[in-house]
Amino acid sequence: MTNRLRVLISADLEGISGVVHPTETNPGSYDYERGRALMTAEVNAAVAGVLDAEPDAEISVADSHGPFRNLLPEELDRRVRLIRGKPRPLGMVAGLEAGVDALLFVGYHARSGAGPAVLAHTISDAVLDVRLDGRSVGEIGLNAAVAGHYGVPVLLLSGDDAACAELRELVPAAVTVEVKQALGQAAARTLHPQEARDRIRQGAAEAIRTRRQVSPLPTPTPVRVELDLYGPYSVDLATLVPGVTRAAGARTLVFTGEDMAEAYRVVQLLVQLAQIKPG
Template identity: 65%
Template sequence: MRILISADMEGVSGVVHPAETNPERYDYERGRALMTAEVNAVIEGVLAAAPNADVLVADAHGPFRNIITEELDRRVRLVRGRPRPLGMLGGLDERTDAVMFVGYHARAGAGPAVLAHTMSDGVLSARLNGRTYGEIGFNAAMAGHHGAPVALIAGDDAACAELAELSPGTVTVAVKEALGQAAAVTLHPAVARERLREGAAAAVRSVAEIEPFRIDGQVTLEMDVWGATVDLATLIPGVERLPGGRTISFPARDLPEAYRMMLLIVALGQVPR
């Protein structure tokens, strides 16, 4: 069995503020230590249930260089750094039996939800065939395209509820209850890790019963973005600016093409100008 763990930071227990997730802020080292510990707890649960599992961990927050490598469980391999194919799902392929989301957060505009956004603060909304999705939906659909269900999600209660709408069979572990964008009632990290170990083991045992979330056929990507990102995006063949000024549209042949375009547009919004 091959498991890919995609690890973000905003949904980690105890984390509620950008100062804890931004490498340039004072409390980041604490945030990355908490993130690493939660990933290790999930690994322990996976390998307790499936000792021979092949486990990859995709560092999927910000620069993709957050997990403290020397403190990561030595039984796994780490996908680190960016840019890379498939972004937050680096390491995903047709051999992947299941994906687990750890430290995930709700989409932009959701609330109450801790540190809710979609890929970057420059994205106001992102839609596939008219339905709004955040990182959870985009990544679940991309995993599903490769035949892999999302077996586990850990984050605040809003993130767990967001995935439950798309994949009712997924094991959810809410490590905090959102009170707002930068406030939550959070479990003690040690308690959160206990629940993550148990949840990951249960998720491994239920993989065969979870249906992958899929979006098949042609896909229209729409994104509402800030400022000059619209101007840059419309330089890409096929991308159109819609009435209103800040919405762009792209007719994709399939989900992977829409996903890659979304990653590119997000990256354009982060280019220094």
């Protein structure tokens, strides 16, 4: 039995400094390789900050953007374990189920409908909104809620000003590192990448040192989930899943999860079904 602090870093790409456009986040686009290199560097900065504060910490990094295969393994700090590839039961926060003490979000973005916010969305462009017991949440809220189910506090988020505000609304004691100010969906006033990395390193160290001031996000059991999808065909398909029903109107799905971990898995499934086009 180890007494070492166990830390999970969940890394996304839209909230990385300098990144403002889908060509920097989508594999195969001309600027994607640059975007993933910037992402890897900011994750390394967070790792360094954790180890500044807790040199013996065990750190896992969950690659949590798009295909979950963005971080450059050969460029990642060799002291971490990398979680990559999909599908996986806990998606962006895979590793929580193995037991961790703290969760950090690097490169995160605001939820669908937020604005101004850089590349704001919730999981997929097919999703208009997700509500947990009536409260609208994006990836930040969903992942923080799953962490709460496992008793794990979210200590830090780096991203644009909108993403930082979104986490502070849920977890006021968390450390946030603003690496850019959103001017719109594809525009921002951004820090130099090295300056952003320095601030992330400092923020991660502060978050670890002050971790006892942060509590896990409370999560309801059971949890009622409403999911608004863009396409009515996707709603038709999703209602084939047992327990998922259509609410009044063409685009809203409703189901109840036994707990947040179950609800999260169902949300992931419904979002994947929403990628299927009519035959």
